[in-house]
Amino acid sequence: DGGITQSPKYLFRKEGQNVTLSCEQNLNHDAMYWYRQDPGQGLRLIYYSQIVNDFQKGDIAEGYSVSREKKESFPLTVTSAQKNPTAFYLCASSSLGQGEETQYFGPGTRLLVL
Amino acid sequence: QKEVEQNSGPLSVPEGAIASLNCTYSDRGSQSFFWYRQYSGKSPELIMSIYSNGDKEDGRFTAQLNKASQYVSLLIRDSQPSDSATYLCAVKVGFGNEKLTFGTGTRLTIIP
Numbered sequence: 250d251g252g253i254t255q256s257p258k259y260l261f262r263k264e265g266q267n268v269t270l271s272c273e274q275n276l277n278h279d280a281m282y283w284y285r286q287d288p289g290q291g292l293r294l295i296y297y298s299q300i301v302n303d304f305q306k307g308d309i310a311e312g313y314s315v316s317r318e319k320k321e322s323f324p325l326t327v328t329s330a331q332k333n334p335t336a337f338y339l340c341a342s343s344s345l346g347q348g349e350e351t352q353y354f355g356p357g358t359r360l361l362v363l
Numbered sequence: 364q365k366e367v368e369q370n371s372g373p374l375s376v377p378e379g380a381i382a383s384l385n386c387t388y389s390d391r392g393s394q395s396f397f398w399y400r401q402y403s404g405k406s407p408e409l410i411m412s413i414y415s416n417g418d419k420e421d422g423r424f425t426a427q428l429n430k431a432s433q434y435v436s437l438l439i440r441d442s443q444p445s446d447s448a449t450y451l452c453a454v455k456v457g458f459g460n461e462k463l464t465f466g467t468g469t470r471l472t473i474i475p
Contacts, residue, residue, distance in 0.1 A: 289467070356405070
């Protein structure tokens with residue numbers, strides 16, 4: 250099955266703890282993205298990556314970090330510096346190039362603070 | 364001014380009627396436009412994309428784009444209860460530019 254997987258489905262974070270959200274894709278897409286969605290809100294871009302070992306900050310990168318060591322994987326770490334991490338986190342991927350690049354989403358990870 | 368604005372709803376439409384969802388955007392350089400459907404608790408799924416002025420039809424869905432007015436809409440004909448969801452409008456500036464900007468979404472309820 251081709252697609253994007255995210256794990257875990259639910260994640261609980263204790264005060265002062267760093268947690269890492271997994272995102273894997275087997276679509277051979279070059280670009281990967283992380284979004285955050287709060288209740289009643291649209292999606293806000295945290296980080297994105299167009300190529301292995303390179304990534305750029307999105308609109309709300311503070312308190313988050315990422316890595317892109319493999320084309321298929323783009324994990325997101327929510328650090329203790331992120332004071333309000335409770336949200337629905339969505340990973341997406343797309344091909345690149347001139348034309349109709351479309352972003353496809355994984356099932357999401359819901360992060361809750363204990 | 365928000366970059367991408369949608370009528371916030373909620374929008375209620377009788378089953379079998381046409382549902383009309385609207386979206387305006389501020390960046391005149393925008394080239395690519397997408398409509399995603401998001402069921403409660405689930406991730407967004409792409410239902411339509413449009414790049415040229417005019418209408419694009421796919422089954423019961425029609426996307427309409429007017430770049431001069433900076434306006435994109437989604438029409439759902441013969442609305443079904445399964446169409447009840449939040450619809451997100453997303454806009455990309457230029458081809459090859461990877462950043463999508465999302466509206467806050469319109470919640471649609473189809474009344475049987």
